[in-house]
Amino acid sequence: MCGLTGFWHLRGASREILRSQAEQMSRQLTHRGPDDSGVWCDEAAGIVLAQRRLSILDLSEAGHQPMHSACGRYVIAFNGEIYNHLELRQRLAAEGAAPTWRGHSDTETMLACFVAWGIERTLQLSVGMFAFAAWDRQQRTLVLGRDRMGEKPLYYGWCKDTLLFGSELKALKVHPAFNAQIDRDALTLFLRHDCVPAPYTIYQGVLKLRPGHLLQISLDAPRDAQPTPYWHYNDVVSQGLSEPLACSDSEAADALEQRLRASISSQMLSDVPLGAFLSGGIDSSTIVALMQASSHRPVKTFTIGFDENGYDEAVHASAVAGHLGTEHTELYVSPEDALAVIPRLPSIFCEPFGDSSQIPTFLVSELTRREVTVALSGDGGDELFGGYNRYLTARTTWKRMLHMPRFARKAVAGTLRTIPPVAWDRMMEHAGPLLPKKWRLAAPGDKAHKLAEALMASNGQAFFLNVASRWKEPANMVIGSREPSTLLTDAEAWPEASNLAQWMMAMDAQSYLPDDILVKVDRAAMANSLETRVPMLDHRVVELAWRLPLHQKIRHGQGKWLLRQVLYRHVPKELVERPKMGFAVPLDRWLRGPLRDWAESLLSESRLRQEGYFEPHSIRQKWEEHLSGRRNWQYALWTVLMFQAWLEASQQSA
Incomplete structure (x- = not known):
């Protein structure tokens, strides 16, 4: 895990100026890589690569970056981990293409694979999370790449005659060519989604490279280069739905556990201390259970707790940790501890970010970094296995709405709106003990009014956009703006999934997951110089998940059904079964x-x-x-x- 940055100045400059500017950019990323730093430049080409290193694999000088391939053709600044790099080395050896290895870092492996197979083929064979900038000295081409699911960030943009790129916007901002002009159109997207979705950023002319994409920029026509996918999530969805697994529930659980075990085992490879986040929920408990099952010593687990009623999951995490026998650390934080994080948020996220779970995520990362340098996370389970409540709503509420004429929906919506949210809350508070557990909702008044808005949706996609939006008409809020098209509004980019719940899961995995969840985890962790790994986002787990039929994900009004069956093999059901909370603050x-x-x-x-x-x-x-x-x-x-x-x-x- 590291931070990278650099630029390509088409007019060229002196070596001293190039290095000085790159070093200034690199210093902005010290938190991402406090252990080492390096700068490489080609004065004649005007290209500069810089890297900050958080040493995880090969702590020796042989892991120093930017790194050259053995033949000297490629130079790379790399951020992330290639989990199957030892297998790739074996494959190179079998083909007679292995160089004389200088060390055992995955970066060196990646460079050797570039030489043997080319960049795109290498990425298709690699399992990992990464972002990189590679300069091909032979072709005089710059290649930017990002992992399949978007775990690692990469920004880029032309500012005058200079292409700037880096792991965080703060590195780009200190370059003299950077133009910090706020994009009002992107601001509308922020109001709707709580984040600025790729490929946009809050700044005009600066973009995020999409997950699973490469950007190859040649000297002949540098400004004409467009990102191209080397892996597409929609292809996985289409193939999975057209070739579903025909197996029993038990066989499906076996297949899922085997795939998760393999992913977790590969991601436990580290030359530094390693642990895991544990909330006591289904996802993190499953990851920790399988980690502990494959470990000869207690796994280090971490959670934070709040004394606020309704916001504390630490007691559940402690129960799971006690059953599994992990070396558990919990810290109860006061409101003052949490509030003290807020002034730091603008610098941590470096563009507006509105998911308030950023606060506890930062705090648990801070706690975890005191003991370990790498932490595994349970993110991704909701999007892959149907965990969000909106997927259940799509299967029930929307189906019922389809059979209601529009005038009837309008009447119901009007009735819901006539009762103020506080009145709904009071009614549900009194009726709560008489209702089934699945009907006992947090903030029922707000949910009733949100349902009233959703009732007027013209189709399932509009229903989802309404549910997923923070501000409904953000262009009316931002002066001089026009809301741009995104994945959620561009029908040509939609997955071929006729079932609304499956369509929503595929959309979340390509928007909410990389643009919100993974941004939150990466920035909060890296602000503490902590590497996070997400075993459920191994692309082979993703591909298996999409071959599982929906009834093995959502059953009897409950999401993540099959994932729960895997967990129950290791943790008693009563320790983890409770309403979904989320990582919230009051x-x-x-x-x-x-x-x-x-x-x-x-x-x-x-x-x-x-x-x-x-x-x-x-x-x-x-x-x-x-x-x-x-x-x-x-x-x-x-x-x-x-x-x-x-x-x-x-x-x-x-």
Whole structure:
């Protein structure tokens, strides 16, 4: 795990200037790689590669980057891990293509594979998470690449006559050519999704490389280069749905456990201490259970707890850890500990990011880094195995809606809206003990009003967009903006899945997962110089998951059914069966309490008008309703607050 950056200056410059600018960019990524750093440049070509290293495999000088291939053709700055690199070395040896190895790093393996098989073929044979920049000295071509699922980030953009690239935007921003012009269209996407989805960024002219893509830039026509996929998630979906596994539940559970064990075993390879996040939920418990099953010593596990009622999962994690016999560390954090993270968020994420679980994710990463350098995570289980409640809603609510004429849906929606959310909450509070567990919802009033909006959707895709949106009409909120097309609105990019729940899962895996979940985990962990690995996102696990029929994922109104069957082989059912919580903080109460003055300052009408990005009326209305307790607008407000805090920090550092 590392950080990389660099640039290609088409007009060229002196070696001293090139190196000085690259070193300044690299220093912005010290948190991603505190152990070592390096800069390589070709003065004649104007190309510079820089890397910060967090040493995980081959801690010796032989792992230093940027690294040259043995023949000298390729130079690479690499971030990530190739989990099957030892098998790739064996394959090279069998073909007589192995060089004389200088060390045992996966970066050296990757370079040797480039020489033997070419870059695209190498990536198709590789299992891992990565982003890289490679310079082909023979073809005078720069190649940028990103892993299949988007675990590792890579930004790039032309600024005047210079191509800038790097693991985080903060590295690009310090280059003299960078133009920090905010993209108002991208800001609308941020309001809708809580993040800026790829390929966009908050800055004009700067892009994210999509997962599973390569960008090859030649000297002949450098500005004409367009990213191309070497692996496409929709192909996996299509193939899986057309060639489903015909096997019993027990056989399917065997196949899934075998594939997960193989992925976890490969990701436990490390020359430094390794552990795992453990929330006590299905995903992290499954990962830890299989880690412990293959380990001869107790696995180190980590969780944080809150004393706030309804937000503490530490007790569940402790029960799972006790059963499995892990070496468990938990830390109860105070509201003051959590609130102290907030001023750091703009620098940690370097573009606006509105998922409030960023706070506990940072805190558990900080705790984990005290003991280990690598941590395995359970992310990906929801998208692959049907874990989110919206997939269950798609199978029930939307199906019922399809049989209702539009006038009837409109009438039901109107009825739902006539009852204020606080009244819904009171009714459900009194009726709760009489209702089945699956009907006992958190914030029922807000969910009732959200359902009222969803009832008016014209089709399943519009239903999903409504459910997945934080602000419904963000272009009306951002002055001088127009909402761009994304994966969720571009029908040509949609997967071929006729079942709405499967379609939603495929869309989440290509948008919400890489643009929100994986960004959150990467930035929060790397801010603490902690490497995270996600075994469920091994592409072979992904491919198997899509060959499993939907009834083995969602059954009897419960998601992740098959994943649960694997977990029950290792952990008693009663230790992990409970309503899905998510990694949350009591944001609604904080905004009415200790964060009120901070939020009021950022959301003041005069400030909003002076800055000129937002129409103040709707924001002020939601803020006042939230303070009064009439509605809970915590997440919508948090999205705006994160932009405002980021904008303030950007202006102060300019």
